[in-house]
Amino acid sequence: MATTVTEPGLKRVERLERIWVEPRGVLGWLTTTDHKRIGLLYFFTTLAFFGAGGIEALLIRTQLAEPNAKVLSPETYDQLMTMHGVTMIFLFVIPMSLGAFGNYLIPLMIGARDMAFPRMNALSYWLFLASGLFMYASVFLHAAPNAGWFDYVPLALKQYDPGRNIDFYALGLIFNGISSTAAAINFIVTIFKLRAPGMSMNRMPLFCFAMLAVSLSLIFALPSLTIDLVYLELQRNLGFHFFDVAHGGDPLLWQHLFWLFGHPEVYIIILPAFGIATSIIPTFSKRKMIAFPLVALAELLVAFIGFGVWAHHMFATGLPTITLVFFAAASMMVVIPSTIQVFAWTVTVALGRPEFRAPLMFIGGFIVFFVLGGLTGIMFAAIPFDQAATDTYFVVAHFHFIIFGAAVFPILGGMYYWFPKVTGRLYHEGLAKLSFWLTFVGTALTFFPMHIIGLLGMPRRVYTYPSSLGWGAYNLSETIGAFILTAGLLLIFWNLVYSRFRGAPAGPDPFFGGTLEWATTSPPPPYNFPVIPTVRSAYPNWDAEDRRADVARLERGELVLDGGHETPASTVVDAVPDEVLEMPGESPWPLAVAVCTSLLFIMLLTRHYAVAGVFAGFALLAVAAWHSKEPQET
């Protein structure tokens, strides 16, 4: 949309500027409902948590670098290990991919001006930030969660873990879950209802399919975690009985409910990576994704099958064999949609004219680690192998290849890929390629030896090991790898910070991307598009004629919607324009609700239940105040 020339077109753009501008300064950020600013808030917050989780990982690796090391006490080790897992999953990968990438990109990709519920979007962010701070407060009180990220009972019950540690975990994750649920609802409705005219379901970017699959998974997976945590808190603090056999409970109930959430969670972590891969690959291969509908279905299918495989985390718990066999078979099924995607990615690159710039290199690294981690995943679906290798470092190796190698590499590649869109400047390509090789070698060196050492018998979650077992050299190489990996990550960070201020101007579309985010300026204006684009294919930015038609419509004043804070809503499947919505602007109430909710959870933690009730009342009042501002109708 680079060229608007005539007077009426410019006038309309000016009017949009005036309508959509938000207050400047700190106040603007605290009350913002702009999905791009909220996306940036998510980005910087999750980056800070990533730093914390990374430091925890380095401390763990330093402790394990040699036998009988005394860097960390066993108690500190347990806390750091638990916080590392909780941080990376709940405070980094999910909010980074869904909160930051999803928020910033989905409305742009579907040609909308905001999310479906802008204030709820702000609320999701503030609740997320507050839940993260809530859990990290425990670190400063020396009472961080210490029973592993899956927090198995009976270890996590009051008798064996009497401090506040587990209460921080349980309440913090319930808190975090509220934020994720609100975000998921928002994404689903945005994707269903706010797509640009003509963007029927089959023309929706694959990134949006991935985010839709993630959001649906969250909607159906989070409740079982929430309920499990509620049971745990009731048992720990009010004397209920869910998990102790003596009173008719069952410790395995925790594991069933946890993994009923936990396995879909794994796909919630990996699916955004698929989405990012399917954005980067076509751009740098200069062709459309092959098997587009199959890839879209595969993304949804992965999320769906993810709900039927949870007991493969429990093969060693003594469940009946017939149960195990069912879950082993279901787990094997995941191979099908995964392989469809691997072939679609690689064949698209092979059939295109690939240009191996840094983002595509990260996708290459992603495919390597995804295949390696996937192959060990298939090994675990074999029950006898699982029972032999369970609780060893082989498991740690498997899931770090997937959760770091496969889930985080596309996030890193995506940071480079969309950096010009967000900042209007280009990153440094040479440094970016160097950072790829550092992170790639670092990841391989950190996590590959864990396979061997796991097969040699080293158990997970131990804070040290004797020298006589000969595990020292492997562990040392893992630690060296972790520091190389850190160097690579710091180089990425430096590259982005440096380029933010010194990078060459990028222009609206430096990579000739096919999706609509590249059809507007970099960075996009608060209203995203001067004209709501109309869409006739899955790669609308490659339809040059349609984009020229957008410019012409701006001149004529069609679909500009400069009468108010407006965005169009369309029908769910065919994206036929249905109505023009007046969207809410900036509001202080989401932040107020989040503050009241935080106080509510602090009171629950300190067991002042009556005061907690009062803060719940305040939160409801804030919700009422929020809704007292209604759209004007005539």
Place this chain on the structure above:
Amino acid sequence: MSATPAAVARVERARLARPNGWWGMAIFVATEATLFGTIIGTYYYLRFNNLHWPPPGVPEPKLTLPLVLTGLLVSTSVPMQLAVNAASRGKLPRARAALLLAVVVQAGYLGMQVHLFVHDVHEFPPSGSAYSSIYFTMLGAHHLHVFLGMLLILWILLRTATGLTSYRMNGLRATAFYWHFINVLALCVVGSQLSPLA
């Protein structure tokens, strides 16, 4: 500056797809249904792990009163739907009267239920067994949802005091949807809790 009820009715007729608010509520209901599915699943999981359900010393659930009360609650779906139908044709006073009727019946239900809940807690406290733990957790979650649903109705009543707009119409539609869902949940909850009698 609120739109006339006739204008709202026109918007309602012209609509091709359900509004965002309806979809938001539908997906919220999906996650809430999963939440209750998990609680009810826990109930049966624990039940099949126990030889005696309810355990010795805990009275069997009463049959008549819970069924009558549930019938009363479920019947409020009728005025809720009448309210939606009336409002979407622009008949606001009729819609508000139906809402008021619904919320009064629901308040009576909740008051009675809380009374029974307190009585039961004294008779077989949740710290006594897994049975009473899940029994009270399920009931408490149900009561909380009834309470939240009532708050939504009261909010709509408050807002529509100054007239009807399409925005408020969407709110009313979503609230009614939520109430139909709460009533389905009530049937599932009471069905599970009475299942030891079968």
